[in-house]
Each structure stands twice: as structure tokens, then as C-alpha cells.
Amino acid sequence: MNPATIAPASNADRFPVRKETLSFWTRDGIRLDADLYRPQTDEPLPLLLMRQPYGRAIASTVVYAHPRWYAEQGYLVLIQDVRGCGSSTGKFELFAHEAADGAETIAWAQQLPGCNGRVGLYGFSYQGMTQLYAASVAVGAVQAIAPAMLGPDLYHHWATEGGAFRLQLSLAWALQLEGLQAQRRQDHASWQQLRAAGQQLQSEAGIQAAETLLQELAPNSFYFDWQRSPEDDYWHAIAPDLSAIDIPALHIGGWFDPYLNGTIATYQTLKQQTTAPQWLRIGPWAHLPWGRRAGAIDFGAEAISPIDELQVRWFDAWLKDQPERLADEPAIAVFEMGRNQWRSLPDWPTGTLQVWSIASDGLAAMRSDRGRLQLGVSHSPTDDLLVHDPWRPVPNLGGHNGLAAGPQERNAIEERSDILKYRSEPFASGLLICGQPRLYLICESDRPSWDLYVVLSRQTATGLWDFSQGFRRVKQVEAGAGYWVDLQPICQRLSAGDRLCLSVALAAYPAFAVNPGNGDLPTATVPVNAQVITIQVQSAGSFLELPTVAIAVSDESA
Incomplete structure (x- = not known):
């Protein structure tokens, strides 16, 4: 059964959309800024939330449709800068505040005019992790999530593989995050240096220069903690607690994504601890983009991401009481490379x-x-x-x-x-x-x-x-x-x-x-x-x- 069934055409005529910029203050006095995409209707609507550190205007459009498109399907869509990123105030500390800030954001968003109180979370990578953190605290406030390309075990799923530090990926990410911080400060020289260093990570000279620059400009970067820290309490202190999550989740991964084991582990953990539906999709994709080509191979038209349409059907089922939207969908579908078609599976692992x-x-x-x-x-x-x-x-x-x-x-x-x-x-x-x-x-x-x-x-x-x-x-x-x-x-x-x-x-x-x-x-x-x-x-x-x-x-x- 093909999970790439096409959803109905955009509802733009029914739901013209306007964008608003909103802010709210956390209990400890931090202002979190967000863009709200509001369909023009008097009908109370459910809300989709994405929280991310890359500047909310991007809104994960490297892999997802623009939030305006999601709003046209009949949702309020809120894209928020996490603490210390974009225009939100405070200090950005990797993963440290996402549980509390996420829960407070959800409680605030449920009271927004036009919101019917039902909330779903979506996003990939860091934006996927913000879902896990928030859902683990905001118990009962979230009706469904769609976490993609992430891992709850920060040591095994993010920083290392097989006990070895992921040097190139970790350094590239650290340069990007610190470059965004330089941009916030309007530090043009640091921004240019960090961005240039990020383009030179294929050689040893480029690696050495980038690490030296990071040490000079951002000695407190997570990169140095991850590089030096063995598997100890440091990792457990900042990991999300999945034990309280008891809601439907659509788990999304890619065969060439570095965090695939984390995606599968999250799926398996939630499947074992809850009776809420846990669905899994794995495409022939790297971390980004999610298209028909990965590396040097074109996997054909079937490999083009079906995730936007699927997520709308997923949230329609759980936030709009429309279970029929998922009636013809398999719970588990993976892309079979070589045959280049989607394959339904009874469970994972299989075989x-x-x-x-x-x-x-x-x-x-x-x-x-x-x-x-x-x-x-x-x-x-x-x-x-x-x-x-x-x-x-x-x-x-x-x-x-x-x-x-x-x-x-x-x-x-x-x-x-x-x-x-x-x-x-x-x-x-x-x-x-x-x-x-x-x-x-x-x-x-x-x-x-x-x-x-x-x-x-x-x-x-x-x-x-x-x-x-x-x-x-x-x-x-x-x-x-x-x-x-x-x-x-x-x-x-x-x-x-x-x-x-x-x-x-x-x-x-x-x-x-x-x-x-x-x-x-x-x-x-x-x-x-x-x-x-x-x-x-x-x-x-x-x-x-x-x-x-x-x-x-x-x-x-x-």
C-alpha cells in the first residue's frame, strides 16, 4: 500500500491566511517570539506548533512545506524561536530549556483567539526534539506529534556512533549555531568567519581551522562538551524523559540520516509503553533534503517526500476527529531501495x-x-x-x-x-x-x-x-x-x-x-x-x- 497518497488540493480559497507576530513571557521573564499563520475564518481551529533555533522565518522549509500551506489546510500554525535564538530573548543552551519553555508555550497557545485548544507538534531534528521535551511535560495538553530525525539518547544517537565522536557533523552543527548567535549580535566579522569555516570541513586543514576558530569565538560551545564527555550523568541530565508521553506519534526517518537509530528507538519506546497509535515512515533520504535523489542515486518519483500530505491527514485524524483520513494508510511503511517503491511492514524490526x-x-x-x-x-x-x-x-x-x-x-x-x-x-x-x-x-x-x-x-x-x-x-x-x-x-x-x-x-x-x-x-x-x-x-x-x-x-x- 502506497503511503504517498495525495491529499486534496490546498484550501487556500476557503482559508486565506495572514501572518501575525506574537510574543509571550515565560515565568522566568524570557520573551519568546513567534509567527502565527492564521486562516481567515470564524471557525475555531486546532493549532500546529514548531519550536526551532534557526530563525522562525525558515520554519524547516528545507524539508517541509511552508507553514502558510499548513494553515491553508485549516490550522493555526505557530512557528516559535526558542530561547536565545532568532528574536527571542535569553541565552540559548542546547536542549536545556525546551521542556519548560515548550509546555508554557503550549498553555499560552491554547488560549489564543481562534484556537479550539487542540494542539499538535511537528518538526525535524532539533525541532523534533522540542516535541519530545514539551510532550513529556505538557501531559494532556498535546493531542498528537510528528517527530522526525532525532534521538532521545543524546550520547548514542547524536554525539557518537559505536563509541566514537561524530567529528564532522558535530563541528558543522556547532559552527552553524554559533554563526546564528553572531548574526543575532550583528557581529559581521564572526558571522563571516564561522560561515566560511563551515564550508571547509572536508579536509584536515579545514577541520583544524574550524575547531581553532570555534575555540576562539565560542569556547563554551556544546561541541567541546560532546567531544570530551564520556557516557556519564552529563548526558542523562539533558535527555528528554519519554515515560510520560502517551499520545499518537508519527515517526519519520531516512535511511541516510545520522539519527535514524534514534528515530527507531523513539518509535519502539513509545510503542511499548502506550496503546496510542505509533506510526513509522522511513524514506531514502539524508538529513536533508527529502527528495528523489540521495548521494549519487536517483530513487525515482516515489521517493519524493509524501510527508507534508501525510502529516495533514495525521493531524486531521487526531485534532479534527477525522480517523477516516488514515483509513487506507499502513502504520509502518519504508522505502525499499533497489525496487524504489514503498513497502508496508507488519512491524519493526522484521525479517x-x-x-x-x-x-x-x-x-x-x-x-x-x-x-x-x-x-x-x-x-x-x-x-x-x-x-x-x-x-x-x-x-x-x-x-x-x-x-x-x-x-x-x-x-x-x-x-x-x-x-x-x-x-x-x-x-x-x-x-x-x-x-x-x-x-x-x-x-x-x-x-x-x-x-x-x-x-x-x-x-x-x-x-x-x-x-x-x-x-x-x-x-x-x-x-x-x-x-x-x-x-x-x-x-x-x-x-x-x-x-x-x-x-x-x-x-x-x-x-x-x-x-x-x-x-x-x-x-x-x-x-x-x-x-x-x-x-x-x-x-x-x-x-x-x-x-x-x-x-x-x-x-x-x-
Whole structure:
């Protein structure tokens, strides 16, 4: 069933819209400013609220329709600058005030002229998090939410992956937020410097210059807390409490979004603790935009975001008592890449686990035709050696952790001899991977710490295209031990004639800082004492775990 059913045309003739700028004061004396998009009608209407730190005029139009369009569908739409952002007063502190300020905003908004008291929340990324914070406090005041691309566990879902700090993404975000603060102060020089630094984050020199600039202009940026903080009470103190949320939620994610695991975790947590409907949509998108193309692949017209129309139907059901608006919709639908169509699922996760082993003649790093992926358990006695040189670390390419997210063609990068390469035989029939792949790798190293960068790709007649990546930081030597690497959840069809390809490297720079190999905390740039790292990968006992779904005979040829 296709979740991209088109909603009725805009109701602009019925609901001409005007914009008003409104303010209210919090209990501690902070003025929060907002734009209200008000349909011209005497009919009391429900209200949609988005709270965000990027200047309310943007209103997340990088992925959503303009709030005027939502107002034309018969809603009051309120877009608010959070504390210390846009024209709102106070000091911006990442996530610190969003629960209290959000709850106070909702109570105020319910009393606005023309509001019937029913409130829904929408928005993605930081705007998705403001929904969770507010809904966790304003119990009973919110009727439905639509959180997109977020994560309630700030350590595991935002700052790190596999125990490693997300260097490039965190630095880029910190530069953006501090640039907006400079803009508020009308500090033109700092604005220009921060903006220019944000355009240079693909190189080590650019990373070093940006971090130095941030230290100079914003030494109290969250970036430095996130870079240095282990998993401790710091993270729990600022995390949203989901335990009180008991309302319908439409969870929205993307296969190449860095926060997909957080989106799925939020969905699963709320599904377990409440009987209120929890719906899930995952498209073939990076964090933004949500269109038909991600990375180097065009996924076709079906990939164009259906979320605006779906959100209107979602809020119509819960804020206007129109459940029939969702009558033909599946609760869970994900975009099946390869077939490039939406697929309904009975639940998440789904599928049957399939085990693939690795085998090699010892030359899997040197040649792409020597490492093998084999269905079932392997007893190959040959091991592979992999050497990481910190002078020339393996770069991050595509995937979900870099600034240029999405699938990329990997044949050129896999000519490198510091990447292990394992290939299956061509498939005789299709294979559908749907869920979270995991790699169990038995390896040992000559250094106290090392990283594992794992990529799954699809070899087709047109190239080698990655579709899932994972990263893991190993912090101590446990000779002969095995290590799990969780890859990005995915729904990927491999067709007859395709090969499944597994790649393993020891760096993904600059998405993650280069591990110095000596047990020290990694830094933004490669330190002079960074070590050459050699690992020995044992084929026997190592395996790839794939969640697979049976392909119906009716769509086998698709």
C-alpha cells in the first residue's frame, strides 16, 4: 500500500491566511517570539506548533512545506524561536530549556483567539526534539506529534556512533549555531568567519581551522562538551524523559540520516509503553533534503517526500476527529531501495536473520577478487592483515555520517590496500535486506585501540553502491576477541545478477577523528604520535548477520 497518497488540493480559497507576530513571557521573564499563520475564518481551529533555533522565518522549509500551506489546510500554525535564538530573548543552551519553555508555550497557545485548544507538534531534528521535551511535560495538553530525525539518547544517537565522536557533523552543527548567535549580535566579522569555516570541513586543514576558530569565538560551545564527555550523568541530565508521553506519534526517518537509530528507538519506546497509535515512515533520504535523489542515486518519483500530505491527514485524524483520513494508510511503511517503491511492514524490526561468513586467501586487502562472502558458516583457516597509516587515513565516503550523505560509487576508493574487500557470487534471484545488519569480526591488533569502519554495498552493472555503513571504536586489546559492529538500518533489494559486498577499514575521516592507536583520546587532527595500526582478521568465526524478508513471487521481477 502506497503511503504517498495525495491529499486534496490546498484550501487556500476557503482559508486565506495572514501572518501575525506574537510574543509571550515565560515565568522566568524570557520573551519568546513567534509567527502565527492564521486562516481567515470564524471557525475555531486546532493549532500546529514548531519550536526551532534557526530563525522562525525558515520554519524547516528545507524539508517541509511552508507553514502558510499548513494553515491553508485549516490550522493555526505557530512557528516559535526558542530561547536565545532568532528574536527571542535569553541565552540559548542546547536542549536545556525546551521542556519548560515548550509546555508554557503550549498553555499560552491554547488560549489564543481562534484556537479550539487542540494542539499538535511537528518538526525535524532539533525541532523534533522540542516535541519530545514539551510532550513529556505538557501531559494532556498535546493531542498528537510528528517527530522526525532525532534521538532521545543524546550520547548514542547524536554525539557518537559505536563509541566514537561524530567529528564532522558535530563541528558543522556547532559552527552553524554559533554563526546564528553572531548574526543575532550583528557581529559581521564572526558571522563571516564561522560561515566560511563551515564550508571547509572536508579536509584536515579545514577541520583544524574550524575547531581553532570555534575555540576562539565560542569556547563554551556544546561541541567541546560532546567531544570530551564520556557516557556519564552529563548526558542523562539533558535527555528528554519519554515515560510520560502517551499520545499518537508519527515517526519519520531516512535511511541516510545520522539519527535514524534514534528515530527507531523513539518509535519502539513509545510503542511499548502506550496503546496510542505509533506510526513509522522511513524514506531514502539524508538529513536533508527529502527528495528523489540521495548521494549519487536517483530513487525515482516515489521517493519524493509524501510527508507534508501525510502529516495533514495525521493531524486531521487526531485534532479534527477525522480517523477516516488514515483509513487506507499502513502504520509502518519504508522505502525499499533497489525496487524504489514503498513497502508496508507488519512491524519493526522484521525479517529472518541470515548469516554470511567471510573467507579469503590472505589477499582481501590487495585485490577485490580474493575476499569472499558465503552464505552459511565458513571454516576458512586463512586470516587477513589490515594496516592503517595515519598519514593517509581511509576517507569517509557517502553513508549517513558525512556532510555529503547518501550512496556513492565506491570502486575507486576500494582500490586502496587498506580496505578489506569481500564479495558474494552473483545472486541467482533477489534478496531483500530489511532491518539492521550487524558484523561480528574476530580480530586482534598490535595497538591498545583501533576503529572498525564497515560498509555494505551492492555491486551492479553500473558500479559499486554503498547502502549501509557502521563504525565502532575498540578501546582495549582483547586478543582473539570478537567485536560487534552495528550498521545503519536499511531496506535494500538486491536483484538477480547483483553481488553483495562487505568492506572493512580502520578509519573514516573526517566523519570520525583518526584513532591515534595509543589509547589517547582522538583529536580533530591527526597527532604527531599517531601510530600505524595493524589488525589481524580471523575468517573462521567472523560473520555478517542480515535481516532478510521473503520476496513475493508477484514482485520478484521488479
